[in-house]
Amino acid sequence: MSQVELKPLSDSVGAEVQGVDLSNLDDATFGEVATAFDAHHGLLFRGQDLSPDDLVAFSRRFGDLDHAPIMENGKTAVAGYPEIYIVSNIKDGDGKAIGSLGAGEAVWHTDMSYLDNPPDISMLYALEVPPAGGDTSLCSMASAHDELPAHLREKVTGLSIKHDGTFNSGGFLRQGVREDSDPMTCEGQPHPVICAHPRTGRPVLYLGRRRNAYVMGLERQESEDLLDALWEFATLSEYTFTHQWRVGDLLMWDNRATMHRREPFDADARRLMQRTQIKGGSQPRPVA
Ligand code: SIN
Numbered sequence: 001m002s003q004v005e006l007k008p009l010s011d012s013v014g015a016e017v018q019g020v021d022l023s024n025l026d027d028a029t030f031g032e033v034a035t036a037f038d039a040h041h042g043l044l045f046r047g048q049d050l051s052p053d054d055l056v057a058f059s060r061r062f063g064d065l066d067h068a069p070i071m072e073n074g075k076t077a078v079a080g081y082p083e084i085y086i087v088s089n090i091k092d093g094d095g096k097a098i099g100s101l102g103a104g105e106a107v108w109h110t111d112m113s114y115l116d117n118p119p120d121i122s123m124l125y126a127l128e129v130p131p132a133g134g135d136t137s138l139c140s141m142a143s144a145h146d147e148l149p150a151h152l153r154e155k156v157t158g159l160s161i162k163h164d165g166t167f168n169s170g171g172f173l174r175q176g177v178r179e180d181s182d183p184m185t186c187e188g189q190p191h192p193v194i195c196a197h198p199r200t201g202r203p204v205l206y207l208g209r210r211r212n213a214y215v216m217g218l219e220r221q222e223s224e225d226l227l228d229a230l231w232e233f234a235t236l237s238e239y240t241f242t243h244q245w246r247v248g249d250l251l252m253w254d255n256r257a258t259m260h261r262r263e264p265f266d267a268d269a270r271r272l273m274q275r276t277q278i279k280g281g282s283q284p285r286p287v288a
Contacts, residue, residue, distance in 0.1 A: 004032045010241035013140035014042035023054040041257040042138045045250045052081045059123050059276040066119050066277045087273040106169040106262035110255050113208035114165030114188050119277035123252040128272035129245040133265030137242040138258045141204040144234035156193040164188045164212030183214035190216050192286035197256050203287045204257045
């Protein structure tokens with residue numbers, strides 16, 4: 001008899017999975033977790049006690065892992081764990097940040113959508129959390145697609161958006177990239193506005209991030225107006241869920257079907273998260 005219990009976190013995205021120890025997951029239980037992930041696009045597991053090896057081993061069950069991108073401090077990853085990226089405002093003895101994103105807001109985005117083949121899944125595991133703030137929200141791009149008003153659907157059908165590779169979601173310039181705040185000229189990768197989820201075929205909106213985005217082929221202002229309308233609609237509260245962290249929480253989300261954001265918190269408080277990413281299995285593809 002299965003020990004897994006699922007509790008939806010909102011009407012549109014996310015479920016909490018109870019009765020599971022991620023450091024010791026048999027194949028049948030993993031199968032239930034994977035099925036729940038396809039249905040809810042975001043899963044929360046509370047009260048976990050994961051070593052870096054446990055986190056990497058659980059992440060790998062969903063596919064090959066990306067090596068962590070270069071962090072804002074110029075370092076690549078956790079020593080000995082090239083797959084683990086540190087999201088943290090904590091500074092080391094020399095006053096250097098040990099991770100990325102600081103304590104400010106991380107605006108709505110999909111991880112690394114500026115790549116040709118963006119990561120499929122991200123996992124965030126909480127080791128230290130501030131007493132207030134730093135909440136992470138998910139937004140269902142499947143629900144946003146399904147409810148998209150007809151006039152917007154008509155406008156975006158067949159179009160692609162260029163996803164900016166210049167700035168990260170904290171507003172920091174990515175390592176090794178030329179600063180460019182012009183959506184027409186910045187470095188980035190175009191993807192269809194409406195994609196088919198590669199596992200389920202479900203249509204999803206694929207917006208990536210707002211800053212420096214550009215709807216390919218449109219006049220600059222036409223692109224800005226269309227993007228503003230899409231973003232205003234897609235991030236309505238009915239499509240979102242906000243998670244307040246506790247130490248030992250693992251939240252995973254499907255980058256193909258969600259966006260996420262992080263609220264700011266007191267810079268003097270400590271927040272330490274480890275993140276892994278499952279490699280993209282395919283380029284975002286338009287619905288047939
Ligand atoms: C991220 O955007 O990948 C990190 C989100 C968070 O720190 O909650």
